[in-house]
Amino acid sequence: AQSVTQLDSHVSVSEGTPVLLRCNYSSSYSPSLFWYVQHPNKGLQLLLKYTSAATLVKGINGFEAEFKKSETSFHLTKPSAHMSDAAEYFCVVTTYGGATNKLIFGTGTLLAVQP
Amino acid sequence: GAVVSQHPSWVICKSGTSVKIECRSLDFQATTMFWYRQFPKQSLMLMATSNEGSKATYEQGVEKDKFLINHASLTLSTLTVTSAHPEDSSFYICSATARQGVRTEAFFGQGTRLTVV
Numbered sequence: 001a002q003s004v005t006q007l008d009s010h011v012s013v014s015e016g017t018p019v020l021l022r023c024n025y026s027s028s029y030s031p032s033l034f035w036y037v038q039h040p041n042k043g044l045q046l047l048l049k050y051t052s053a054a055t056l057v058k059g060i061n062g063f064e065a066e067f068k069k070s071e072t073s074f075h076l077t078k079p080s081a082h083m084s085d086a087a088e089y090f091c092v093v094t095t096y097g098g099a100t101n102k103l104i105f106g107t108g109t110l111l112a113v114q115p
Numbered sequence: 116g117a118v119v120s121q122h123p124s125w126v127i128c129k130s131g132t133s134v135k136i137e138c139r140s141l142d143f144q145a146t147t148m149f150w151y152r153q154f155p156k157q158s159l160m161l162m163a164t165s166n167e168g169s170k171a172t173y174e175q176g177v178e179k180d181k182f183l184i185n186h187a188s189l190t191l192s193t194l195t196v197t198s199a200h201p202e203d204s205s206f207y208i209c210s211a212t213a214r215q216g217v218r219t220e221a222f223f224g225q226g227t228r229l230t231v232v
Contacts, residue, residue: 043208043225090158103221105158
């Protein structure tokens with residue numbers, strides 16, 4: 001069965017410093033992995049996705065993530081945090097097989113950015 | 116990217132009444148739509164999966180008679196919370212995918228904040 005574990009429920013950084021949000025996955029298949037961002041009382045926006053192509057994936061707003069099969073990790077990074085990055089971030093794995101794909105969500109990491 | 120529109124964005128209703136939430140794919144045909152529920156400061160919980168023209172598949176623990184899902188067309192799915200109670204207050208989010216069995220992206224609606232008083 002597929003699952004994702006987000007290792008930190010809260011991360012706080014200062015504006016202009018690097019961001020690291022950690023995610024480990026478990027999958028019986030070669031997984032597809034996603035990072036979504038959710039601002040308060042809003043829907044989810046896709047930041048980036050890995051679908052078995054390049055292991056280093058670049059997304060929107062300067063975010064990127066690296067798929068490491070040996071470590072079963074898909075950590076999200078950004079070189080320099082901006083105040084507008086403060087939000088909830090979800091790591092997601094897709095299950096395949098059968099008639100329908102399902103998204104399995106991690107528990108989320110709340111990113112706070114201090115001025 | 117593709118657009119999924121969810122309506123209403125927020126609703127307040129009285130206990131015992133029913134509320135319908137719509138999820139529309141605006142620029143693609145959504146063969147599959149998903150309904151999620153999100154409790155405060157928690158992750159998204161999948162409630163049900165809806166394929167166009169067939170009955171929805173509910174996750175374990177989700178009452179199908181309370182959360183009625185209809186996916187009558189390739190661009191519209193609705194979730195009706197019947198006889199709502201305060202414990203049904205939550206943030207409901209839909210998502211849609213264009214194809215099945217393919218590594219494709221799910222597009223999310225803006226969410227609906229339901230408050231039952």
